[in-house]
Amino acid sequence: MQVMLTINGEAKRLSITPGDLLLDVLRRECYFGVKRGCETGECGACTVLVNGKPVNSCLMFAAQAEGTEILTIEGVAPDGNLDPLQTAFLDHGAVQCGYCTPGMILSAKALLAERPDPTDAEVREALAGNFCRCTGYLKPVEAVLAAAQAYRQAGSRGVSTKSGRSRGQARKKR
Numbered sequence: 001m002q003v004m005l006t007i008n009g010e011a012k013r014l015s016i017t018p019g020d021l022l023l024d025v026l027r028r029e030c031y032f033g034v035k036r037g038c039e040t041g042e043c044g045a046c047t048v049l050v051n052g053k054p055v056n057s058c059l060m061f062a063a064q065a066e067g068t069e070i071l072t073i074e075g076v077a078p079d080g081n082l083d084p085l086q087t088a089f090l091d092h093g094a095v096q097c098g099y100c101t102p103g104m105i106l107s108a109k110a111l112l113a114e115r116p117d118p119t120d121a122e123v124r125e126a127l128a129g130n131f132c133r134c135t136g137y138l139k140p141v142e143a144v145l146a147a148a149q150a151y152r153q154a155g156s157r158g159v160s161t162k163s164g165r166s167r168g169q170a171r172k173k174r
């Protein structure tokens, strides 16, 4: 079967089998920023935005993504200029081994699109689905708060979302 997706702004028609997971299809298409972790919806390493909402791509069939817009970390800085979130993660030492970083940044991007001035608790909630074994979470939270300020000063938001704050159906909340 075939599926039509828009990945990082590029329309794609992909051949898939009905059982293909979105995670596998994206990595097959060389979006290696989509990390394979637990594959059970626990770690958030495979997070992508589907129509602006964080989704664990290991829990979503590619066929379910028909017609959606998908953002992976590769689409966050397509021209090579780092997004303020990426800069803030670097500046705050929030990137250590980096395995969780793409998912964290995408979750944070979705948050800031809807909550340009989030509280510490709101940032922690937004990152709750993204495991990090290295940083202890303090630095990523500080980075997201700093990026929020940078977005506000620039008068921009991270990414448009189509509706509501709730996470996609494939997002398992801990």
Ligand code: FES
Pocket (backbone or CB within 6 Å): 035, 036, 037, 038, 039, 040, 041, 042, 043, 044, 045, 046, 047, 056, 057, 058, 059
């Ligand atoms: S690989 Fe861990 S949530 Fe998808």
Ligand code: FES
Pocket (backbone or CB within 6 Å): 094, 095, 096, 097, 098, 099, 100, 101, 131, 132, 133, 134, 135
């Ligand atoms: S930086 Fe290593 S898991 Fe988060």
